Amino acid sequence: xxxxxASGIAQxxxxxxxxxxxxxxxALAIIIMAVMFAAxxxxxxxxxxxxxxxxxxxxxxxxxxxxxxxxLPLFVLAWVVCWSYLWITRDRNLAxxxxxxxxxxxxxxTFWLVAYTFAIYFIGSFFAEGDGVWHQTVIRDTSFTxxxxxxxxxxxxxxxxxxxxxxxxxxTRLPAFSRGISVAHVLAVLGPVLILPNLGFNEWGHxxxxxxxIFSHPLHWGFVVLGWNALALPGVALQMxxxxxxxxxELFGEAQQxxx
Amino acid sequence: xSPNTREVLAxxxxxxxxxxxxxxxxxFVVAAVALLFMGAIHLHVMLSVGDWDMFVDWKDRQFWVLVxxxxxxxxxxxxxxxxxxxxxxxxxxxxxxxxxxxxxxxSRLVGWHLWGYFPFSMSIxxxxxxxxxxxxxxxLIVRNPLLTATFGGFVFALLFYPSNWASLAPYFLAVEHQxxxxxxxxxxxxxxxxxxxxxxxxxxxxxxxxxxxxxxVWVSTAFAGFLCIFxxxxxxxIGMAFSTQRFVPNGKRMRQMMGLN
Amino acid sequence: MRKWLSAGMAVIECFVGITLLGASATALAxxxxxxxxxxxxxTTHWYDVTWSTDKVAVNEAITVTAKFRxxxxxxxxxxxxxxxxxxxxxPGPVFIRVESFLNGVPARQSFRDLEIGRDYEYKMVMxxxxxxxxxxxxxxxxxxxxxxxxxxxxxxxxxxxADFSFPVTAISGEKxxxxxxxxxxxxxxxxxxxxVIAVLWxxxxxxxxxxIPRYLVLKKDREDLLTTNTDLIMGIVLLAVCMVxxxxxxxHVNAKYPRxxxxxxxxxxxxxxxxxxxxxxxxxxxxxYDVPGRSMRVAMDITxxxxxxxxxxxxxxxxIRFVNNNLPAALANIHPDFPRDLLARNGLQLxxxxxxxxxxxxxxxxxxxxxxxxIERLTSFLTDVDSKFGGLxxxxxxxxxxxxxxxxGPIIPVFRANQLALxx
Numbered sequence: 001x002x003x004x005x006a007s008g009i010a011q012x013x014x015x016x017x018x019x020x021x022x023x024x025x026x027a028l029a030i031i032i033m034a035v036m037f038a039a040x041x042x043x044x045x046x047x048x049x050x051x052x053x054x055x056x057x058x059x060x061x062x063x064x065x066x067x068x069x070x071x072l073p074l075f076v077l078a079w080v081v082c083w084s085y086l087w088i089t090r091d092r093n094l095a096x097x098x099x100x101x102x103x104x105x106x107x108x109x110t111f112w113l114v115a116y117t118f119a120i121y122f123i124g125s126f127f128a129e130g131d132g133v134w135h136q137t138v139i140r141d142t143s144f145t146x147x148x149x150x151x152x153x154x155x156x157x158x159x160x161x162x163x164x165x166x167x168x169x170x171x172t173r174l175p176a177f178s179r180g181i182s183v184a185h186v187l188a189v190l191g192p193v194l195i196l197p198n199l200g201f202n203e204w205g206h207x208x209x210x211x212x213x214i215f216s217h218p219l220h221w222g223f224v225v226l227g228w229n230a231l232a233l234p235g236v237a238l239q240m241x242x243x244x245x246x247x248x249x250e251l252f253g254e255a256q257q258x259x260x
Numbered sequence: 261x262s263p264n265t266r267e268v269l270a271x272x273x274x275x276x277x278x279x280x281x282x283x284x285x286x287x288f289v290v291a292a293v294a295l296l297f298m299g300a301i302h303l304h305v306m307l308s309v310g311d312w313d314m315f316v317d318w319k320d321r322q323f324w325v326l327v328x329x330x331x332x333x334x335x336x337x338x339x340x341x342x343x344x345x346x347x348x349x350x351x352x353x354x355x356x357x358x359x360x361x362x363x364x365x366x367s368r369l370v371g372w373h374l375w376g377y378f379p380f381s382m383s384i385x386x387x388x389x390x391x392x393x394x395x396x397x398x399x400l401i402v403r404n405p406l407l408t409a410t411f412g413g414f415v416f417a418l419l420f421y422p423s424n425w426a427s428l429a430p431y432f433l434a435v436e437h438q439x440x441x442x443x444x445x446x447x448x449x450x451x452x453x454x455x456x457x458x459x460x461x462x463x464x465x466x467x468x469x470x471x472x473x474x475x476x477v478w479v480s481t482a483f484a485g486f487l488c489i490f491x492x493x494x495x496x497x498i499g500m501a502f503s504t505q506r507f508v509p510n511g512k513r514m515r516q517m518m519g520l521n
Numbered sequence: 522m523r524k525w526l527s528a529g530m531a532v533i534e535c536f537v538g539i540t541l542l543g544a545s546a547t548a549l550a551x552x553x554x555x556x557x558x559x560x561x562x563x564t565t566h567w568y569d570v571t572w573s574t575d576k577v578a579v580n581e582a583i584t585v586t587a588k589f590r591x592x593x594x595x596x597x598x599x600x601x602x603x604x605x606x607x608x609x610x611x612p613g614p615v616f617i618r619v620e621s622f623l624n625g626v627p628a629r630q631s632f633r634d635l636e637i638g639r640d641y642e643y644k645m646v647m648x649x650x651x652x653x654x655x656x657x658x659x660x661x662x663x664x665x666x667x668x669x670x671x672x673x674x675x676x677x678x679x680x681x682x683a684d685f686s687f688p689v690t691a692i693s694g695e696k697x698x699x700x701x702x703x704x705x706x707x708x709x710x711x712x713x714x715x716x717v718i719a720v721l722w723x724x725x726x727x728x729x730x731x732x733i734p735r736y737l738v739l740k741k742d743r744e745d746l747l748t749t750n751t752d753l754i755m756g757i758v759l760l761a762v763c764m765v766x767x768x769x770x771x772x773h774v775n776a777k778y779p780r781x782x783x784x785x786x787x788x789x790x791x792x793x794x795x796x797x798x799x800x801x802x803x804x805x806x807x808x809x810y811d812v813p814g815r816s817m818r819v820a821m822d823i824t825x826x827x828x829x830x831x832x833x834x835x836x837x838x839x840x841i842r843f844v845n846n847n848l849p850a851a852l853a854n855i856h857p858d859f860p861r862d863l864l865a866r867n868g869l870q871l872x873x874x875x876x877x878x879x880x881x882x883x884x885x886x887x888x889x890x891x892x893x894x895x896i897e898r899l900t901s902f903l904t905d906v907d908s909k910f911g912g913l914x915x916x917x918x919x920x921x922x923x924x925x926x927x928x929x930g931p932i933i934p935v936f937r938a939n940q941l942a943l944x945x
Contacts, residue, residue, distance in 0.1 A: 120300070231335070
C-alpha cells in the first residue's frame with residue numbers, strides 16, 4: 001500500500017481506529033453522570049422518607065431545599081462555562097479542516113450524543129417514574145419534592161448541558177453542521193429543552209385545577225409531544241453518515257483499491 | 261465473518277479499516293439508540309397510558325386493552341420506518357418494545373419497590389413484545405409499509421391481550437372482601453394504599469349494556485387493531501419526517517466566525 | 522426458572538430490608554399542611570376521631586374511627602362530593618388497608634352522592650407493614666378536588682418488614698400465600714421468555730454490519746444482500762412463534778384459572794347519618810385572624826332554638842380543637858388519646874360563658890388562640906382568594922348531651938392585637 005501523507009490516503013498509524021476514537025473525556029463524563037445519578041438516587045433513599053414528606057418542616061428545608069439552592073446555580077454555571085468554552089474555542093478556520101481531524105471530530109460528536117442519551121434515559125425513564133412513585137406516597141403539596149428536586153432541577157439541566165453542548169460542538173467544529181443548521185439536530189435538542197419550561201405549565205395546571213394524580217392526564221401530554229423529538233436523532237445520525245462515508249473513502253480508499 | 265457479511269462489505273465499498281471504524285461507530289449508535297429510546301418510549305407510555313400500565317387494578321377489558329396498544333405502537337412504528345427505509349432492518353418495533361420493558365422493570369424495582377415499598381404484584385407491567393416482533397416479521401415478509409400497517413398493525417393489537425393474559429390472569433381470580441366480590445387486582449389496589457389514587461380515579465370499565473358473554477375484551481381488541489392500523493401509517497410517516505437530513509443554510513456572519521466562506 | 526426467580530426476589534427483599542434499616546426513622550406529616558385554609562376549614566370537619574393504638578407490630582391491626590361533617594357553606598372551588606373515596610392518609614403503603622366502612626357500609630369502592638351539611642361515620646382498619654413512625658390520618662377523596670385530610674396521630678410500627686404477609690383464599694379455592702408476591706414470579710417468567718426471543722431477533726441483525734454498510738448497499742440497489750432468504754425464513758418462524766406462543770399461553774392460563782372476574786367498578790351509596798338539627802342559629806357578625814397574635818376572634822349572634830339550656834363547649838376547625846376548659850362536659854368529650862398538639866393549650870376563650878336559655882339570643886365573642894394556627898399553616902388565610910372561614914361549634918346541654926352547629930363567614934386578617942377585644 002502506498003502511504004500518502006497530508007490530505008491523501010492515511011498512513012499506517014492513521015489507519016488504526018484508536019487514532020480517531022479518543023473517548024477518555026467521554027468515559028469521564030459517563031462516569032461522572034453515573035456517579036451523580038446514583039448519588040441522587042441514594043440521597044432520595046436516605047432522606048426522602050425521613051425528611052421529605054412534609055414540605056413545611058425544617059428538615060425538609062435542610063435536606064431538600066438546600067439541595068435545590070446548590071444544584072440549580074451549579075448547573076447554570078456549568079452551562080455557561082461549557083457553552084462559552086465551546087464557542088470561544090471554536091474552529092475559526094473550518095475551511096482548512098483536514099479529513100483525519102474531521103473524522104475524529106465526528107467521533108467526538110458521537111460521544112456528545114451518547115452522553116446526551118445517557119442523561120435522557122435517567123430523566124425520561126428512571127427518575128420520571130420515580131416521580132410517579134412519590135406522588136403515590138404523599139399527597140401533592142408544593143412543586144418542590146424529593147422527586148422533583150432531583151428530576152426537574154438537576155437531571156433535566158444535565159441533559160440540557162449535553163444537548164446544547166453537542167449542538168454547539170457540531171456547529172463550531174464540523175463543517176457540515178456549521179455551513180447549515182441541522183433541522184433534525186435542532187428538534188432533538190429543542191424538544192427536550194422545552195420540557196423545562198413546560199414544567200411551568202404542568203405545575204400551573206396542578207396548582208389551579210388538576211389536583212388528582214392521573215399520570216396519563218392530558219395535562220402531561222406536552223411532555224409526551226416534546227419527548228417525540230427524540231425521533232430526530234436518527235436524522236442526525238444519517239447526516240453524519242453522509243459525511244463520514246466520503247471521509248472514509250478519502251482516508252482509506254475504496255475496498256476495490258485495497259484488494260487490487 | 262460470514263459470506264453474506266463479506267459480500268455486504270464488499271458491495272458497500274468500505275475498506276477494512278473503514279469497516280472497522282464504521283463498526284465501532286455503530287456500537288456507540290446502538291448505545292445511544294438504546295439509552296435514548298429507553299427514555300423516550302418509557303416517558304411516552306408513562307404519560308399517555310401510564311396508569312393502566314403501572315397498576316394491576318387499572319387493567320380492565322375496555323380501556324387498557326384499547327389504549328395500550330394504540331399508544332405503544334407509535335414510537336415503534338416510527339422506528340420501524342427509519343430502520344427499514346434507510347437500512348432494511350426489521351427490528352424497529354422489537355427494539356422499541358424491548359427497550360420499554362427493560363426500562364419499565366428497572367423502574368418497578370428501583371422506584372416502586374425499593375423506594376416506595378409498593379409490592380411488585382401491584383405494578384406488573386404489560387408487554388408489547390409479542391405484537392412488536394410480529395409487526396417486524398410482517399414487515400420483513402411483505403416489505404411494504406402499507407401492508408405492514410394493515411396486517412401488522414392489526415396483529416400488534418391482536419396479540420396484546422393474549423400475550424399478557426398469561427402474566428395477569430392470576431390477578432383476576434375472585435375473592436370475597438367485606439362481603440363483596442373483588443378481583444385480586446382490586447384487592448391489591450385497595451390493600452396497598454396509593455396516596456394519589458382514590459378508587460374512582462380509575463378509568464376502567466364501569467358497566468356496559470352489552471358485554472357479549474364476557475367477550476368484551478375481544479371487541480376492545482378489534483377496535484384497538486383498527487386504530488393501530490392508522491396509528492402505524494401515521495407514525496411511520498412521522499418517523500420519516502423526523503429523520504430529515506435537511507440543513508438550513510447558516511447565516512453569512514455565522515459562517516465567517518467559523519472560517520467558512 | 523421459578524427457583525431462580527424466587528432467589529432473585531429474596532435478594533431484592535434483603536436489599537429492601539437493609540435500606541429500611543436506614544429509612545425506618547421518623548416520617549413526618551405529609552401534605553395536609555400545604556392545603557389551603559378554605560379547604561381545611563370549609564369542607565370536611567372531622568370529629569370524634571379515635572385511633573385504637575399508637576403502636577402496632579407488623580401484621581397487627583389499628584382501627585381509626587371518626588365522624589365527619591360536610592360543611593354547609595361548601596367552597597365554590599371544591600367539587601361537590603358526588604363521588605367520594607374513603608381512604609387513609611399515611612405515607613404510601615406503610616400501612617395496609619384491611620377493611621373500611623362509611624356509615625357501616627363496606628368502602629372498598631367509591632361512594633356516590635354524599636350530601637352537604639350532613640354527617641357520616643368513618644371506620645378504617647389497617648395493619649402495620651413497614652416499620653417506622655408515621656402520621657396516620659383519616660381521609661376522604663372527592664372526585665375533581667382530591668384528598669381532604671383529617672387530624673393525624675403518630676403511630677409506630679415495630680418489627681420487621683420481612684415478616685409481613687397477607688394471605689388470601691380465592692372464591693374458587695386458590696390459596697394466595699402473600700398478596701405482595703402473588704403472580705409476580707409467573708409474570709416475570711413470561712416477560713423473560715418474550716424478551717429472550719426479542720433479544721435473539723435483534724442480535725440476529727445487529728451481529729452483522731449494521732448502519733453505514735447497509736446504507737451504502739441499499740443505495741446501490743442490492744437489498745437482496747440485506748434481507749436474505751434465510752432472514753425471510755427466520756421472519757416467518759418468528760411470526761409463527763409469536764402467534765402460537767401468545768395464544769397457547771392464553772389458553773394454558775385460562776385452563777389453569779378458568780374462573781376470573783373483571784375489575785369491580787360499582788359505586789356504593791349510603792344515606793347520611795340521621796340529621797342532627799342544629800340547636801342554635803349562628804350569625805357571624807365579625808371575624809378576624811390576628812396574624813402576629815396567632816388568634817382567630819369571632820363575634821356572633823347566637824340564638825338557642827332548642828328546648829335545652831346550652832353552653833358552648835368547643836370550636837373545632839381544620840383539625841385544631843379549641844375546648845372550653847371551664848366546661849366539664851366539653852373536657853369529657855376529649856378522648857384521652859387524642860393528639861395533644863391538636864388541642865389548643867389556652868382552649869376556647871368566651872366573652873360570655875353563661876348558659877344560653879331556650880329561645881335566648883346573645884352576642885358572644887370567642888377567641889381561639891394557639892401557635893397551632895401557624896404550625897398548621899392556616900395563616901395562609903392571607904393568600905386565599907376566598908377569605909372565609911368555617912368550623913364546628915360543639916354545645917352541651919345540662920345533662921351533658923352534645924349538639925353540633927356550623928359556624929362560618931368572612932374573615933379579615935389583622936396585624937394589630939386586640940382590635941376585637943374579647944374575654945379577659
